[in-house]
Amino acid sequence: MRSFYAALRRLFHAVLLGLVGAGIVHIIVLLLVPEFSERDAWSRLSMASDLYRMNRLDAEAGGAPVVKSVDPLFYATACRFDLGEGMVRVKAPGNVPFWSVSVYDRNGHNVYSFNDHTATGGVLDAVVLTPAQMIDVRKDLPEDLQGAVFVEAPIDEGIFVIRSFVPDDSWKPIVSRFLDQSSCELQDF
Amino acid sequence: MLKNAFLMLLSLAIAIGGGGASVWYALKIQDGVGAIRIGQWTAFPDIGTPAADPYSKARVAREGVLALGRAEGLSFVAENDAAGDELKRECTYRLEGGFPTARFWTLYAADQSLGVVDTGKTRLAALQSYEVLRQPDNSVIISVGHHPMPGNWLLTDGSGRMYFVLTFYDTPIASSTGLSDVSLPRIVKAGCDA
Numbered sequence: 001m002r003s004f005y006a007a008l009r010r011l012f013h014a015v016l017l018g019l020v021g022a023g024i025v026h027i028i029v030l031l032l033v034p035e036f037s038e039r040d041a042w043s044r045l046s047m048a049s050d051l052y053r054m055n056r057l058d059a060e061a062g063g064a065p066v067v068k069s070v071d072p073l074f075y076a077t078a079c080r081f082d083l084g085e086g087m088v089r090v091k092a093p094g095n096v097p098f099w100s101v102s103v104y105d106r107n108g109h110n111v112y113s114f115n116d117h118t119a120t121g122g123v124l125d126a127v128v129l130t131p132a133q134m135i136d137v138r139k140d141l142p143e144d145l146q147g148a149v150f151v152e153a154p155i156d157e158g159i160f161v162i163r164s165f166v167p168d169d170s171w172k173p174i175v176s177r178f179l180d181q182s183s184c185e186l187q188d189f
Numbered sequence: 190m191l192k193n194a195f196l197m198l199l200s201l202a203i204a205i206g207g208g209g210a211s212v213w214y215a216l217k218i219q220d221g222v223g224a225i226r227i228g229q230w231t232a233f234p235d236i237g238t239p240a241a242d243p244y245s246k247a248r249v250a251r252e253g254v255l256a257l258g259r260a261e262g263l264s265f266v267a268e269n270d271a272a273g274d275e276l277k278r279e280c281t282y283r284l285e286g287g288f289p290t291a292r293f294w295t296l297y298a299a300d301q302s303l304g305v306v307d308t309g310k311t312r313l314a315a316l317q318s319y320e321v322l323r324q325p326d327n328s329v330i331i332s333v334g335h336h337p338m339p340g341n342w343l344l345t346d347g348s349g350r351m352y353f354v355l356t357f358y359d360t361p362i363a364s365s366t367g368l369s370d371v372s373l374p375r376i377v378k379a380g381c382d383a
Contacts, residue, residue, distance in 0.1 A: 014196035018203025025208025034250035041253045072305040072315045100261040113258020
């Protein structure tokens with residue numbers, strides 16, 4: 001009988017140890033998910049296109065959407081960039097009812113966002129750069145960057161997303177053209 | 190000796206199995222840490238920002254979401270009606286009430302993955318604020334269902350669970366101070382197809 005209780009106690013001890021271990025594993029796995037995820041926005045985009053290439057996120061352009069869960073009344077496009085290679089400039093011509101822009105870091109966290117009310121004359125012209133590059137640019141601001149919105153982001157790799165509102169079907173070609181003509185390129189300085 | 194090995198294996202199995210399963214479950218459920226509830230509507234203002242909690246961060250990484258920024262807008266999701274029942278695609282609902290200040294808003298019926306419900310028709314299961322009819326007091330009444338209805342009609346189709354996603358764009362409520370006295374429309378069930 002006594003040995004039975006002893007065995008039971010050891011079993012209980014083992015289960016308790018297992019539960020404590022489960023708590024530790026829970027925390028470790030939770031913190032490791034962002035590091036090792038191959039399904040995050042960056043990985044999905046890198047499978048679809050190269051750095052500095054605009055890539056439509058909505059299904060309208062054909063095929064399944066690369067990054068899910070965009071508003072059905074919105075079109076969106078994204079490009080990946082690496083500030084380690086230099087600052088990146090994003091432009092889109094034309095007038096649409098509403099556009100907004102977000103800069104995400106490598107893990108898909110929103111670092112900075114603004115919309116057409118913030119930009120000069122509602123024209124999308126933005127430069128993303130690191131604080132160190134900003135210091136260089138401030139010393140001697142090039143003529144053609146005067147109207148641009150400067151986004152200072154302390155990141156290396158990142159994602160730039162443009163979203164634009166499609167109020168009804170008649171706006172579809174206009175908004176599509178706005179996004180398809182947008183450019184995302186390394187800016188020489 | 191064999192007994193010791195067995196107990197050790199048991200501990201390890203509970204630790205790894207239980208730890209992994211609990212993370213998977215925590216990321217699967219819709220509700221989570223950092224949620225703000227207004228009536229039936231839930232929003233995660235912090236999701237996708239560097240200030241988010243570890244659960245939101247893991248969910249963002251796993252699902253590949255690119256969340257709306259503060260200057261863009263704020264999304265609310267509803268999964269229950271005013272009586273506390275789950276929203277069903279085969280039922281008819283009425284959304285009524287005022288909407289907070291925003292440049293415009295969009296409303297769409299969504300499935301489990303929060304993608305828009307496929308209606309099989311050219312009409313989307315979505316509405317936006319520029320096209321809705323308003324009451325004299327500026328509130329809005331929206332009817333949701335399979336069959337055409339007078340006034341504002343949000344088309345749905347199919348059967349099973351449904352979610353409403355209401356997104357406000359360029360809105361002061363996206364800054365956390367504006368969220369305290371916001372009222373959102375009520376969701377009332379009007380009936381169900383048998």
